Amino acid sequence: MTSNPRDQTLRIGAWELIPARGLLRRNGEETRLEPRHADLLIFLAEHPGEVVSTEEILSRVWSGTLVGDHSLYQAIAKLRKALGDDSAQKRYIETVPKRGYRLLAEVVKTAEIDGDREPTPPRSPTPWTASPRHLLPLAAALLVVILALSFWHFLPQAPDEATPAIRPRLLVLPFASLSDKAADHFIAEGFSIELAHLLGVSHQLQVLGPVSAKLAAESALDVTEVGQRLDADFVVTGSLRRAADLLRISATITDTASGSQRWSQIFERHDGDIFGLQAEVARQIAEALQANLQGRPTPPASAASGDAKAAYGYFLLGQSHRRNRSAASLTLARDAFEQALQLDPGLVSAKRELAATQLLLSFYDNLGFREALEQAEPLLEQALRATPDDPELLGTIGLSHYLKGSYGLAEEYLRRAITADPSYSEGWMWLGLAERQQGRLRDAIDAFRQARALEPLMVSTSVNLANALSWSGEPQAGRKLLEELVQTIRDAPQAYRVLSGIALESGDLVAAYRWAQTALSIDPEDSVSKGSMALVLAYLDQYQAVRELLTSNREQPTHGRAVQLYLDRMSLMIGSVPIEDVADRYESRLIASPRVQEIEWRLANARLGLADAFAGDLDSARDRLARSLEGRVHPIERTDYDLFVCTTLVDVQTRLGAHDAARQWLRRCQGDFEAARQYGWDSLAMRYVRARLARLGGDSTQALEHLRIAVAHGFRNGKLLAADPVFEPLRQTAAFQDIQTRIQDLVRKDWEETKNPLACQQPNGASCDPAENDPGAPQPQASSAEPSQTDPHKNPADLP
Template sequence: MTNPPVPADPEKEYFVGDYLVRPQRGCIEREGRVIRVKPKTMAVLQCLARAGGEVVARDKLFDTVWGRAVVSDAALTQCIVELRSAFGDTARESAVIETVPRVGFRLAMGITPASVGVEDPQGAVGAEPRSKRKRVAVLALLLGLAGAAVVALAFVFSGGKPGQMADEVQTLAVLPFVDMSPDQDQQHFADGITEELIHGLSLQPQLMVIGRTSAFMFKNRSEDLREIGRLLDVDHILEGSVRKSGDQLRITANLIEVGSGAPLWSRSYERTTAQYFEIQKEISKEVIAAMAIETGLGEPGQVFGTSSFEAYEYVMKFYAGDYLTDTDSVLRDLEYLRMATEIDPGYAFAWGALSQLYSGHQDALSPDWRELSHRYLERALALDDNSPQLWEIAAHYYAAINDWSGAEQALSRVPQDSGIAVFPGHLELLVKVGRASETIELGERQLRRDPLNDRINVYLQHAYAMNGMPDKALEQSKIVWKGWPTPQAAQEAMLAAFAQDDPAVIRFWLERLLASGDVSATNPAMAERFDNPQFALDWLRQAELDTHADRYVAPAWAAYLGDAELALDLMRKAPDPWAFWMPHNAEVRQLDGFKDLLRDVGLVDYWRESGWGDYCKPTSEEDFECGPAPLPSSR
């Protein structure tokens, strides 16, 4: 089909499907919703629009949009990601922007010039301009009428019809509150306030709050708030600061309208720590009033479920070291959680976090980790069996003991997107049971809700690599690395690069892995022997690999270097299905011993009960086969 004519003047407004593109305003609109677009992202769209449906090469896009500036491929990738998000498009099922592998991109949907008389959704007769609504909200708050503002502004949103709310869903990002305490030692406390506000505000049906992980990507960063708002695609930003001295608190909160950068609401609270949870609820109510959304908040402290400030503070100290995996940090976290449960034995989330700590670190904490993790999990669920967070922790425990049906049943209690948070535990299970295509479909959907969530991005990266899409996996690796420059992120990128068999790319990520604090013995040894595969294999055959990090990466190196039997032998020492389905293990999956390994970890029984994965299928009631690449579906 030939595309309709492209506007002669690229600055004129035009439709892509039912989306109105407004280049001069820097936005895309649909059904009254305004999606703001960064200048470079709009420039990429304009370049694709001028091509009239023809493929635009990557080099052409770089030359047109960035000129002589030196930028990485990630810059263009990010623009495409933002455009797809704006159009509700995905890379997997691209109806608007199509990727032409190794060439570039094309606009797959037709373009129609906007007529002069097109109705402006924001200026329609009978509709209140958004700026006027905000002025009314601010006035109501200044008069101390926060409760009345909810009712009055709901009336405004409904176009003047009593008892009716508008269909518009407002969007908000709660940025990490800044620690302004004298000793700068209360960041964990400031993070806790942020977490609770994200939860409380997310309970509102007409408020879409960006997920915690994406919001926390901007912690300790000084970007312009309007730029952050555009990156997260939100209308409003809530920011603030915390100052704690003894039991005295001073909390300041500011609600910003992204488009203008103007403050919509601001307030300071001076209380004692005993009033901490009441402050959270007060801030949430007033923010909701300022945004003209009817409130129905539940009780404060629901995310972590304790009325003890001291116990709560210990859990927030645990979260402050979320990605620290060295022995000292793990033992310190263990002590924090034990203190929390001693102070408040009814603190369900603290018991759940203890369970996850044991199942995540296993023998490094105790040879009895299975018993301890299970005991703490049962205690947590006995206290609160309706918490999605606790059921996701349960799924993690069951996967750690290779009870895949148990993990699936636990995740059946966890919504894939609760409206409060996105739960990536579904993705982890799908990866481990070998369902790459399902992981990609769900992960891309979850990413719209929480676009910078490191776990979602890592699982997607891994699934792209599993599915024979190394270029896509490495593009995703750059996104992950930018926001989460950790050894885990660099190692996943290196393993994705194995599929390309490009020594320069592998070395690039190996160097970043070593520089970021890798704790394995294997990776430094492989770096020293990188140019001599036989020496590298000799080292792998003789090394004593006792750490979890080595047991995961050593089989990958053996498989990449061409010794599938050695890779399988190393896998048996600490089998982790996370690594089974990567392309470098294609030859390993052809070995008879690999089928025995799958039986040992319980995957075959699980598949016969729940449906087979992408890489193996039954050949009879007793036997099955596995392929080097995804097999035709047998589910």
């Protein structure tokens, strides 16, 4: 048996580490390390001279604890201080940018120590029947126990030595319906979704999400291949048959490594009660394994009334529809949950899911956000009184706070949710959005990666991660992630739109045009896809086509929140509507209801203030921009965009002669810029803001150099540069004009290439020619439109 590293003294460079006591010793000098910091140093010492990634360290040293990169950074800093490491020339711990950390010092293991600590007995395996952290409806809790017990019966047990637990990855494929009724197909799928959620509550299992499971089931691969593609250790399959009063459910567990079936069972009920069948399954499996059900009583077979049985069927039907984030499927889900609650007003899970559906409809459809809140919040309050520890309920409450702009409160609820259910993929994704909205991009990337590991085929998880990677200075990584996704899922316009946005930020206008056209070819009437294409055409100086696209958008009825956010940015980006129209739209929103959220008020002031600043209305711009920024705790929209707002206010104050106020705001902008870099932001907008900061600080040479760097990294928004009042003092200089000419030449070259059919090889075979894919689409034409009122906002809103 290998010796436990904690039983050995380690000599690390000039230091002696006694792991059992967390003690560093050198020439009579002693330093006591915090337990976590000692674990970190031990782990690095196990890999001397090797680069160890952040993910590996967090997985090993912080195993089971939800933290972000910032905790690791602080621990590394404290270790360096304890070791006396030289900040100028590292002798112990080296940071390898974008890769991880490396222990530089030589490591020597000395003899085992016999007096430093009491012997620790080997850790016993923890059975999966450990008490759950929260209460669930009785039948649901039993179902978690029975399948968890089944897996525990044949999975390898933990070794005696204290090694990090590896949670098996489980995929629950949609159950097949063997009934004649079409609705039973959705009920069977909903049953599998509930089963996956219930299994995910176990901290010993990592359960992949239902969206990826559904897409995998629709492929032509067999069960073993599906599991291997999604890196699942076990796959659960099953079927459901209803005929008159007979309900039969079969379930099978397959080991993907060997392809063998590890467990299979058929269960029947003659009263058609799908909810009651869960209790019967629990009893039979528990009896077969002689398991301890923690003293929980099982409900009698007749526990559910006829209405309750039917209500649960509608609930499962809604669950199936809710996972598809389209307006049509969410509407079907809402109808099913409402029907369930009419039959059984006490069905708490239906209240939770109906609330979540209302919130998502406000984003993906034309349901007003305030109306959605009015419908969702009473349901959430009722559900919270009944099941205060339900992870999905906590997550939905977190989503409501995120959409309201209460990001800190959203994070608190979402952390509670994923702590209770580490396999809750939506919770991880929404947590990432809440962290990103607080400016912590590195933490957000970690959460998005967790969400994508659980839902590798869900478009919104990949889209959010790809965007975050792009904003952190890794656009190619985000682009590669989505390019791989669209090889599998080819009818996802949001993935193509984000690919277009990432290509746009990288300066690849040809690829940006190609991806935007692919999105538009999937649904030529999709408003957001039209906005995406309009944005690319604006960069390519094709303003006639831009105006036609946006005019068709404005003629449509009220849009959902996702579309409206995009159109708001577009209207400022290219000056497609008069500033009076922009003001009327925002001001009408602010007075439409007494329940306006503060984040909406700040966003309206920021957008209107930017429009005023570019139009030359300095007094209005100063008032609006100051209102948007003063007293702000979290970013208004996005950290790098807020810096554009902040530097615009500095310029407005300067032009108004308020130099003291301008200096105060400039210091704040500079501090916010440095904080953003520490939190991981390295977007193209950040590079442009850096040039603005240099110019506002009086260093024109540095401002021009930063502009050149921004162009080298993909900045192509020549209209913004031409209209930006911050650079007015530089506009007549040869260096500035050279930068403008360089951008114009690059844009002209890219536009010519977009018209070359050989340049457009799309993964779904669609043509890049708008007329070929959509005869009604406007033809791109060269335009000599004057510079626009512009805004650096490019990407559509993140997808919840």
